[in-house]
């Protein structure tokens with residue numbers, strides 16, 4: 001009875017999830033993955049993919065040698081290619097052994113998949129894992145969307161273009177065990193699962209059973225909440241995306257005014273979305289800090305360091321996230337190059353500058369150009385801002401720092417700004433920002449020279 005029901009449900013679910021002809025089944029020799037393997041082998045031929053098995057001997061349990069032997073003979077008997085590896089005890093860390101073991105395991109799976117040209121990994125996560133993960137998130141805190149739990153099919157981040165499938169998610173542990181008993185499936189019990197010092201195990205063996213005693217439907221209720229939440233998220237996704245586009249000004253950059261015009265609830269949802277960087281985990285505290293920064297009118301500029309070199313920034317009417325390595329690479333303040341007539345010169349940020357005799361035919365529509373009538377100020381040089389810089393304009397000398405602050409350029413932009421200075425080191429052009437007197441005086445005169453500045457992103 002259990003057999004038929006499990007088989008049918010597994011088959012229906014598997015057909016929906018699977019898209020590959022070759023799969024790698026992660027088998028720990030525990031009951032969940034051994035049942036998954038048996039169910040895979042029982043699939044009708046026309047829908048059964050080519051199954052390979054991966055087993056990692058973590059060398060954490062006395063029985064691990066027996067387990068290795070067992071899976072080896074099982075795979076031999078069923079003509080399944082088997083890939084195994086040992087995690088040598090020398091590599092075991094003193095702390096965080098579970099996470100390190102998982103890391104080792106998934107790296108191994110990724111290697112095998114790459115070598116064997118397999119694009120799908122199957123793990124035997126089930127309904128009880130789902131409930132435990134939900135409870136763990138409740139205890140540890142985080143983003144609401146994480147409560148939807150383990151996905152049945154998701155990208156395998158360790159291996160580009162591949163997927164992780166969890167075809168056992170519809171089944172409870174009790175069903176899986178009952179099936180194993182009925183089918184006389186041999187498996188190994190992981191005795192470390194009973195160690196109460198690990199929170200997940202305490203949930204599994206102590207707290208969840210107590211809650212089930214309060215209401216036998218407790219686990220089903222959690223699964224039900226998760227599917228309601230998943231529906232809500234799927235419906236919200238396009239709406240959120242649409243609204244995000246209305247406040248977006250550039251990649252990862254948004255208009256503060258437009259954000260502030262949104263109703264409060266949308267402000268929070270948008271901010272959460274902006275902060276959802278795949279490679280950085282954002283805490284609730286950081287999200288609150290970001291929200292406070294955006295609402296603090298006394299602070300026109302600010303930044304919050306996030307995980308993995310990312311940072312959240314506010315610069316006058318713009319805010320967003322940026323990868324700090326790329327944006328804050330210290331500019332060398334002592335960088336200084338003389339401009340050589342008739343030559344393009346490459347600058348440290350990838351832009352180019354050149355001094356040429358006047359020839360409008362050379363100009364490209366996106367070029368920034370400074371025209372000048374004389375060579376009396378040669379040699380010219382290009383550099384970043386220096387202390388005390390002043391620009392001679394038609395109305396007199398102006399402090400460069402003040403010009404830039406008035407223009408609301410952020411500190412980062414100010415430090416990256418290029419300046420062309422004359423032979424006495426006096427700025428004549430704040431590239432992309434302001435021209436000095438020399439150019440203005442010559443507007444009606446005959447042009448002899450031009451400085452061309454080329455950059456993908458002009459200030």
Ligand SMILES: Nc1ncnc2c1ncn2[C@@H]1O[C@H](COP(=O)(O)OP(=O)(O)OP(=O)(O)O)[C@@H](O)[C@H]1O
Nearest residue numbers: 026027028032033054055056057102122123124125
């Ligand atoms: N030593 C192993 N070798 C091969 N596969 C394994 C091994 N351990 C676990 N797996 C696979 O991972 C699944 C989940 O195992 P388990 O619940 O112990 O891991 P977890 O650390 O809780 O979860 P996750 O695998 O998502 O990190 C198993 O059902 C099995 O498919």
